[in-house]
Amino acid sequence: MPExxxxxxxxxxxxxxxxxxxxxxxxxxxxxxxxxxxLDDLSSGLREAVLGGDFVEASLADADQVDALFARGGFDAVxxxxxxxxxGESVREPAMYYRNNVCETLMLLEAMIRHDVRKFVxxxxxxxxxxxxxxxxxxxxxxxxxxxxxxxxxxxxxxLDDFDRAYGLRSIRFRYFNAAGADPDGELGENHDPxxxxxxxxxxxxxxRLPQIDVFGDDYDTPDGTCIRDYVHVSDLCDAHLLxxxxxMDGAESQALNLGNGNGFSVREVIDTASSVTGTxxxxxxxxxxxxxxxxxxxxxxxxxxxxxWSPRYPDLDAIIGDAWRWxxxxxxxxxxxxxxxxx
Numbered sequence: 001m002p003e004x005x006x007x008x009x010x011x012x013x014x015x016x017x018x019x020x021x022x023x024x025x026x027x028x029x030x031x032x033x034x035x036x037x038x039l040d041d042l043s044s045g046l047r048e049a050v051l052g053g054d055f056v057e058a059s060l061a062d063a064d065q066v067d068a069l070f071a072r073g074g075f076d077a078v079x080x081x082x083x084x085x086x087x088g089e090s091v092r093e094p095a096m097y098y099r100n101n102v103c104e105t106l107m108l109l110e111a112m113i114r115h116d117v118r119k120f121v122x123x124x125x126x127x128x129x130x131x132x133x134x135x136x137x138x139x140x141x142x143x144x145x146x147x148x149x150x151x152x153x154x155x156x157x158x159x160l161d162d163f164d165r166a167y168g169l170r171s172i173r174f175r176y177f178n179a180a181g182a183d184p185d186g187e188l189g190e191n192h193d194p195x196x197x198x199x200x201x202x203x204x205x206x207x208x209r210l211p212q213i214d215v216f217g218d219d220y221d222t223p224d225g226t227c228i229r230d231y232v233h234v235s236d237l238c239d240a241h242l243l244x245x246x247x248x249m250d251g252a253e254s255q256a257l258n259l260g261n262g263n264g265f266s267v268r269e270v271i272d273t274a275s276s277v278t279g280t281x282x283x284x285x286x287x288x289x290x291x292x293x294x295x296x297x298x299x300x301x302x303x304x305x306x307x308x309x310w311s312p313r314y315p316d317l318d319a320i321i322g323d324a325w326r327w328x329x330x331x332x333x334x335x336x337x338x339x340x341x342x343x344x
Contacts, residue, residue: 017038036052036053078121106159126299130144176237186330226266260300
């Protein structure tokens with residue numbers, strides 16, 4: 001039977017809240033008046049990026065610390081952002097990815113069951129679909145991930161289905177397309193190490209922190225020969241997660257939802273837009289295609305809009321790149337060290 005709607009603010013645990021998307025999520029939860037605790041081992045996240053709430057430095061692999069946190073936390077829901085995300089690395093080091101992305105997530109879910117926390121929002125990925133057989137991609141598209149990273153995400157989704165049936169743990173799984181952009185207030189942004197995402201790499205070339213941007217293939221079956229991707233602003237992703245927690249608190253059933261703009265932009269369009277936004281000619285170098293790169297990946301996010309009432313606030317590529325450029329300028333001024341970037 002569905003739970004009644006509630007006006008009480010849920011207590012939320014954000015796992016991986018010191019990372020790129022997680023830190024933006026913590027900021028949004030705090031702004032919404034939601035009591036929030038971040039759990040992060042700081043293996044890739046930054047303590048300085050957690051701008052509010054409580055913070056606990058620990059690994060999901062430390063079952064005793066995680067149990068102690070749940071025992072005192074009184075959480076209503078958990079958001080999970082702590083995954084390894086490099087596709088190429090997952091091919092070279094699959095054991096590391098299965099251990100972190102699957103085994104440690106399973107440990108988290110078991111802790112939730114022990115402490116009767118049964119609402120979960122999970123960062124999945126469009127990588128669960130593999131090579132697309134139709135575009136745009138909706139949630140009914142066949143799942144055939146082409147690398148260990150995508151397989152870890154699909155495995156967790158299947159675990160969540162089983163946990164719902166067996167333990168009543170309800171979850172909303174978001175299949176991200178290309179997370180992009182930065183906090184519109186300029187306090188947070190993207191700075192992975194190593195960085196593999198196109199927009200921050202293009203902007204590093206614009207700021208002079210990279211000599212040029214490599215374009216992997218210009219002979220795809222697309223209007224300008226370069227790959228087309230769907231870019232969704234990080235703040236829009238966070239809006240969806242907040243709506244998901246509210247929906248689960250109000251009794252929503254488990255489901256998987258795409259998050260994307262529904263618009264595709266080619267690599268050349270991204271570079272051209274970045275050149276316009278920054279006022280800089282961005283040097284390009286054409287490289288061979290990378291194995292497994294589909295020509296087009298574009299989301300059909302109709303279900304998220306219908307079921308959650310979600311709508312992107314920053315759908316334009318200019319806005320996404322503009323926010324990311326302000327963050328890159330601050331990083332460049334700080335010598336590329338985000339710990340030296342202070343809020344104005």
